[in-house]
Amino acid sequence: MSIQLTVNGVSRELDVDPDMPLLWAIRDHLELPGTKFGCGMALCGACTVHIDGAPTRSCITPVSAVAGKSVTTIEGLATAAAKAVQEAWVALDVPQCGYCQSGQIMSASALLASNPQPSDADIDAAMAGNICRCATYVRIRSAIHQAAGALAAPQSKGT
Amino acid sequence: MYLRYREDGDAGRATGLTRRQFLELTTLAGTGLTLGVVLPGCSPAGTGTGTAAAAGPSAPLEMPFVRIAPDNTVTVISKHLEAGQGVWTGLPAIVAEELDASWEQMRVESAPAKVPLYQNMAFVPLGVHAQFTGGSTAVANSWQQLRQAGATARAMLVAAAARQWKVPPAEVTVSEGVVAHAASGHKASFGELAGGAALQPVPAQVKLKDPASFRIIGREHLPRLDAKAKSSGTQQYAIDVRLPGMRTAVVLRPPRFGGKVKSFEAARARAVPGVVDVVEIPRGVAVVARDMYAAQKGRAALEVSWDESAAEKRGTTQLMKEYRELARGKQALVAAQAGDADKALAHAVHRVEGEFEFPYLAHATMEPLTAVCSASADKCEIWAGCQMQTLDQATAATILGLKPEQVTIHTLAAGGTFGRRATPDSDFVSEVTSIVKATGAKYPVRLVWTREDDITGGRYRPLNYHRIEAGIDKDGKVAWRQRLVGQSIIAGTPFEPVMMKNGLDPTAFGGNAAEEYDLDHTHVSWTRAKVGVPVLWWRSVENTHTAYSKEVMMDELARAAGEDPVAFRLAHLGKHPRHVAALKLAAEKAGWGQPFAKQGGRGRGIAVHESFGTVVAQVAEVTVKGDHLTVDRVVCAVDCGIAVTPDVVRAQMQSAIGFGLSAALSGRITLTDGHVDQTNFHQYTVLRLPDMPRTIEVYIVPSTNAPSGVGEPGTPPIAPAVANAVRDAVGVKLHTLPFDLAAARRAHG
Numbered sequence: 001m002s003i004q005l006t007v008n009g010v011s012r013e014l015d016v017d018p019d020m021p022l023l024w025a026i027r028d029h030l031e032l033p034g035t036k037f038g039c040g041m042a043l044c045g046a047c048t049v050h051i052d053g054a055p056t057r058s059c060i061t062p063v064s065a066v067a068g069k070s071v072t073t074i075e076g077l078a079t080a081a082a083k084a085v086q087e088a089w090v091a092l093d094v095p096q097c098g099y100c101q102s103g104q105i106m107s108a109s110a111l112l113a114s115n116p117q118p119s120d121a122d123i124d125a126a127m128a129g130n131i132c133r134c135a136t137y138v139r140i141r142s143a144i145h146q147a148a149g150a151l152a153a154p155q156s157k158g159t
Numbered sequence: 160m161y162l163r164y165r166e167d168g169d170a171g172r173a174t175g176l177t178r179r180q181f182l183e184l185t186t187l188a189g190t191g192l193t194l195g196v197v198l199p200g201c202s203p204a205g206t207g208t209g210t211a212a213a214a215g216p217s218a219p220l221e222m223p224f225v226r227i228a229p230d231n232t233v234t235v236i237s238k239h240l241e242a243g244q245g246v247w248t249g250l251p252a253i254v255a256e257e258l259d260a261s262w263e264q265m266r267v268e269s270a271p272a273k274v275p276l277y278q279n280m281a282f283v284p285l286g287v288h289a290q291f292t293g294g295s296t297a298v299a300n301s302w303q304q305l306r307q308a309g310a311t312a313r314a315m316l317v318a319a320a321a322r323q324w325k326v327p328p329a330e331v332t333v334s335e336g337v338v339a340h341a342a343s344g345h346k347a348s349f350g351e352l353a354g355g356a357a358l359q360p361v362p363a364q365v366k367l368k369d370p371a372s373f374r375i376i377g378r379e380h381l382p383r384l385d386a387k388a389k390s391s392g393t394q395q396y397a398i399d400v401r402l403p404g405m406r407t408a409v410v411l412r413p414p415r416f417g418g419k420v421k422s423f424e425a426a427r428a429r430a431v432p433g434v435v436d437v438v439e440i441p442r443g444v445a446v447v448a449r450d451m452y453a454a455q456k457g458r459a460a461l462e463v464s465w466d467e468s469a470a471e472k473r474g475t476t477q478l479m480k481e482y483r484e485l486a487r488g489k490q491a492l493v494a495a496q497a498g499d500a501d502k503a504l505a506h507a508v509h510r511v512e513g514e515f516e517f518p519y520l521a522h523a524t525m526e527p528l529t530a531v532c533s534a535s536a537d538k539c540e541i542w543a544g545c546q547m548q549t550l551d552q553a554t555a556a557t558i559l560g561l562k563p564e565q566v567t568i569h570t571l572a573a574g575g576t577f578g579r580r581a582t583p584d585s586d587f588v589s590e591v592t593s594i595v596k597a598t599g600a601k602y603p604v605r606l607v608w609t610r611e612d613d614i615t616g617g618r619y620r621p622l623n624y625h626r627i628e629a630g631i632d633k634d635g636k637v638a639w640r641q642r643l644v645g646q647s648i649i650a651g652t653p654f655e656p657v658m659m660k661n662g663l664d665p666t667a668f669g670g671n672a673a674e675e676y677d678l679d680h681t682h683v684s685w686t687r688a689k690v691g692v693p694v695l696w697w698r699s700v701e702n703t704h705t706a707y708s709k710e711v712m713m714d715e716l717a718r719a720a721g722e723d724p725v726a727f728r729l730a731h732l733g734k735h736p737r738h739v740a741a742l743k744l745a746a747e748k749a750g751w752g753q754p755f756a757k758q759g760g761r762g763r764g765i766a767v768h769e770s771f772g773t774v775v776a777q778v779a780e781v782t783v784k785g786d787h788l789t790v791d792r793v794v795c796a797v798d799c800g801i802a803v804t805p806d807v808v809r810a811q812m813q814s815a816i817g818f819g820l821s822a823a824l825s826g827r828i829t830l831t832d833g834h835v836d837q838t839n840f841h842q843y844t845v846l847r848l849p850d851m852p853r854t855i856e857v858y859i860v861p862s863t864n865a866p867s868g869v870g871e872p873g874t875p876p877i878a879p880a881v882a883n884a885v886r887d888a889v890g891v892k893l894h895t896l897p898f899d900l901a902a903a904r905r906a907h908g
Contacts, residue, residue, distance in 0.1 A: 135817020
């Protein structure tokens with residue numbers, strides 16, 4: 001069965017088992033390895049992608065559920081919020097092993113897209129689903145605040 | 160892991176190597192190794208006479224640890240695994256310093272598996288010649304080696320420039336990646352000079368910088384070389400490797416440790432679309448498929464009958480009961496003894512006792528164990544986050560009937576390790592190689608462990624039991640009697656002959672109070688428990704439990720004597736000046752001694768511990784509401800010698816605090832009748848962002864000593880510091896890990 005979807009702005013066709021988790025479809029069949037496998041049960045957030053802009057755990061989302069929808073992976077992040085997040089991540093040297101950071105950045109950029117000035121409590125709520133075993137959490141929190149500041153700065157065009 | 164260094168000599172110690180000896184040995188060995196050793200076939204640098212034709216204006220300068228390319232990039236060859244701890248930044252920083260490079264031109268890549276060239280110098284004095292990353296040794300053992308490498312390359316660039324410009328070498332300067340001669344106005348980049356430098360003889364001696372003139376080492380924020388790749392999804396891990404025709408495999412392993420395959424029925428698994436092979440390997444049955452989804456579906460359809468005659472069938476409740484009994488028995492081996500602990504305890508004015516229980520812990524690296532293997536009749540290539548490259552290489556070679564040099568190891572960035580990828584029997588690398596062998600090497604294989612495979616897969620921090628009786632006499636002298644019971648990590652591995660002496664495994668009891676404090680009467684004994692659950696080093700190894708019972712009991716002694724916890728510790732650290740400095744710095748920065756508002760269930764506690772040559776002190780501030788604990792603030796002081804990359808040091812302290820706190824708050828692997836009870840992150844819960852302390856302050860003790868490690872030493876103090884803070888806040892004694900305040904109130908009243 002062929003499934004049509006848009007991935008990072010490009011229309012793609014997938015000829016896979018409709019029950020296959022989106023994670024494995026994009027990693028093994030669309031060859032986009034930036035989205036990571038961490039738990040397979042939506043417990044760790046490493047596999048987070050945006051589906052029509054909403055952060056979603058791709059490891060439990062069957063490809064059939066995203067037919068006709070727009071999927072954005074870390075490779076396709078292009079919004080002003082996402083750019084600000086990625087720049088803050090580099091500026092503060094957030095990553096350590098780095099494996100969870102695609103998912104962290106997907107969650108953080110979705111947060112800033114819907115809430116440009118998040119409080120610590122907002123960050124707690126939005127980021128609690130993303131595990132980092134290197135515990136880079138202090139810097140993740142700081143980087144989200146820094147990205148929010150960059151987006152709010154009058155001279156900023158979000159880049 | 161594995162090694163403990165000490166400042167002062169102690170001939171009676173099991174590991175035998177003092178910090179001073181270690182530094183001397185690595186310094187000498189580093190000098191000998193670096194110079195004159197050039198990768199075979201790479202460049203004429205090792206034999207250069209200035210006339211060789213192979214190099215030239217557009218050729219690179221290629222040395223064992225450094226490559227300077229015509230495009231002006233300087234690539235450091237890292238013999239160590241980058242698993243988050245920052246070696247891909249720290250090692251290039253050392254080279255860049257002596258080379259006087261610009262940080263922007265620095266790059267890094269993994270070294271091939273090769274000894275003695277890329278062996279870990281820290282273990283050479285023990286007779287271990289292996290390339291591996293562990294024991295927080297990466298920067299420490301590379302320090303002299305890479306300074307020499309950078310200074311050597313610099314001297315060759317200078318010689319090339321002097322020759323080209325016909326000026327005296329002594330008048331040539333190097334700064335920020337630019338080689339210049341002021342009087343003549345000549346200037347050149349490293350890239351422009353690389354080809355000429357490759358024609359220069361390797362100098363027999365080079366002068367290293369005076370540390371006072373360091374400008375890259377010690378820079379407050381030296382950007383990580385891997386930050387951009389790791390913030391854009393482009394960093395490649397083993398799980399991301401794709402080879403033409405590659406298949407994906409998962410393995411069904413025995414449900415109990417020690418079980419074996421009796422027989423299996425593969426028909427249903429083979430019927431799953433996409434499954435291409437089902438093969439038995441020594442560790443279970445592998446399902447090989449077109450993609451991960453099919454492999455998992457195939458595994459779910461597999462029917463295996465297991466031989467569990469030799470399997471471990473005990474549960475952890477039973478094991479802990481047996482450990483308590485073992486602690487009362489007479490099979491203990493004496494690990495440390497001084498004075499007369501029994502007599503001193505009998506005459507103690509103040510006396511405290513405690514029983515401590517520590518669970519098995521999984522590493523739970525974010526990238527589940529993964530390795531890719533491709534082989535033919537006479538060669539094999541492996542892509543993995545290898546932590547013990549030459550052991551992994553030898554294991555793969557043995558499985559395939561090849562020579563080690565026929566196995567190429569591509570060490571990729573690892574999505575975390577915390578010790579898990581340093582398995583002396585190369586578990587996941589041996590599995591993928593076995594699958595390739597069993598499938599006739601028809602296609603490359605990517606082996607992926609699922610999270611369930613990881614959590615239930617053993618190789619845990621060992622279950623441990625400690626019983627401590629401690630006392631203070633009328634003169635303030637401390638007596639300490641401690642019994643430890645746990646499995647040996649080292650026994651049965653290639654490390655046993657060199658690291659276990661008289662049956663004692665130092666990775667089971669090191670870092671106890673007899674080592675870390677000046678105590679008059681000590682008796683520390685260890686009983687080895689024999690259990691079929693595989694165990695492994697877990698970020699800071701034995702210090703994960705020895706520091707805990709030590710620092711909690713020192714606090715209880717101080718409390719019993721009515722003394723301040725900091726003052727009490729200082730009174731017993733006379734021979735440990737680095738402990739004193741770290742403890743004082745942490746206390747000062749935390750405002751210890753200043754009024755502290757305890758209303759609302761607040762408390763604070765302190766702990767100090769040395770591991771891997773680094774001393775860390777931490778003050779934790781907590782709030783306890785009912786049975787709920789929040790860690791509000793941690794103040795950390797660290798003495799790691801010269802801090803090569805201070806921001807990486809801070810990052811490692813933050814990381815280690817989060818990692819240790821995760822275990823203290825909820826980390827626990829339990830077994831029932833030999834079956835692991837936890838399977839994924841819903842049951843093996845780990846620290847998440849809301850539970851991370853809002854404030855972590857890290858202060859680095861100024862030092863001119865050679866660097867020691869920072870990957871692990873931040874872990875041991877956090878749990879006891881928090882436990883001491885809870886005791887301060889609400890008076891509850893926490894002796895069983897992970898913390899359960901309700902249970903602790905019931906147990907200790």
